[in-house]
Amino acid sequence: MSDTFAALGLTVLAVDAATRSVKLGGPVNIIEQAFQVKLMQFDGIRGPYRGRVGALHVPAALENDIVGVFGLDNRRVVRRRPDGGRKRHVVDHTAAPAAAKKRPWFFPAELAAAYDFPDGDGSGQTIGLLEFGGGYFEDDLKAFGKAAGLASLPTVVPISVDKMPTDTNDEATGEVMLDVEVLAGLCPQATIPVWFSQFTEKGWVDALDAAMHDATYKPQVLSISWGYAEDVSVWTASAVTQVNEALQEAALMGITICVAAGDDGSSDGINDGNAHVDFPCSSPFVLAVGGTLLRTGAKRSERAWKDGDGLRAGNGGSTGGGVSARIARPAWQSGLDIAPVNPGQLAGRIVPDVSANASANTGYFVVAGGSRRSAAAPAPPRRCGPACSRA
Structure with missing residues (x-):
């Protein structure tokens, strides 16, 4: 070659x-x-x-040796939730317990209790994150740890892929710090490598390759809070094939990959009147994570997540999910009687597989901003946020 x-x-x-x-x-x-x-x-x-x-x-x-050619274009193939339209509140961590009970947001430990997570602090675990924008800021993590009452913090290692900066303070920083801080609250003794890559098809391929074949940090779990509608207008066939092959390889290596299912409901942000699902959450080699609105207390309730009109463009949001039009239905879903709503569409992979709290109205406490002036605010986890293997 x-x-x-x-x-x-x-x-x-x-x-x-x-x-x-x-x-x-x-x-x-x-x-x-x-x-x-x-x-x-x-x-x-x-x-x-x-x-x-x-x-x-x-x-x-x-022709029989090449799966794809990447890097000739740099179209964006990931999306993030802009939080500029959301009101941010500085919260008082010294408030009396009675007042704290009325707050609508959660610390990670409270979600762990609500979902009956197993005991553990992540000792000996390496939990990787893939990020396609924003940056990691240690001061924000320290402030979060203090507010959350953490006795220790995980080892976080930002890693650049293809010369991508790891300390960009833009609108995606809240997404990065949300991912890191949720993991810190659940697994304070874990090692968390964070691979930052470009938001292109090449960036996806290179990020997965870097994470899976890192000689120093070998994750047992990868969490991906990014994606885009699986349609051919977004993802080329070669990119879907290559990413799927990488995800299959990760599964064979024993790496659990959790991918968020989207936050624009059944349209997935494609306004053509049809239903769409996100990729790579529609891959059969990942655990696709959807969103709910969780309320705890004397009368616990949980329902599918939908805020406002269900669309991020309207400052709302809702869980993604549906039937894939590009990925065949895996054998382990063959018994599910769920048909696509789009006429003539492939009855493909069904997502999500599991769901957890994601609504902005019952969000997660996050410190983000990259400075000592960072506001601490309840925030929705973009596409449900990370999952954590606790040992």
Whole structure:
């Protein structure tokens, strides 16, 4: 393979047998000739991006060896919940217990009790996170630990994939710190590597490869709170195939991968009147996690999550879920009599598999912002937040 691409004028930058990948470089015109496409800059609703015109082609001698070609475009294939429209409240941690009982949000330990999590503090466990924006800030975690009454904090290791910054303080930082802090509250003795990658198809592939084959940090669990509608207008067929293969490999390696199911209800943010599900939560090799609205107390109740109109665009939100149009129904779901609502659609993988509290009205306590001025606020876990293996 290396010789074939070198003959086309491309430089072989790296070959990795473990991830079955070859990294190539070269001038734009040579890359265009090698793959028979035209690279161009486009303006999209989420900003400018690099894309291609024309279908990708590979050398005939390699047609049975190449699953996908990634990196020629940098379209966004993840979404995050913007919290700019949500009111943030600084909460008083010294409030009397009676007042504390009236608060609508939870500390992680309270959710662990509500869901009857097994005892344990995560000792000896490595729980990985994949993030596609934002940054990790140690001061925020320390402030959270103090407010939550934690006697210890986990070892958090931010790791850059493809030179992605690990300390960007943008609107995704709340998502990152939410993931970290929920894990800290549940597993304060765990090691938490956080792989930061680009929000592109290549970023997904590289992040999964990096996490699964890290020689130092070998996670038993990976938590992914990001995704996008599985439609062909978002995910290419080669990306779905490659990500699915990576997730299958992780399952064979004994890594449990928890992926959130979405927070725009059955539309998944695609406003065409049809139902849609998120990817990669629709992969059969992950545990897909949906959302609920949980109320505890004398009269505990729990129902499917829906805030406002159910859409993030309207400052609401609701649990994702439904029947996949791209991923075949696995054998272990063959007995479920759940049909797609879209006419003529494949009766594919059903999601979610499990659900937990996700509503903004019964959110999680989070400290985020990357500074000592950070506001501590109840926040909804984007797509249900992380899951934790407790030992």
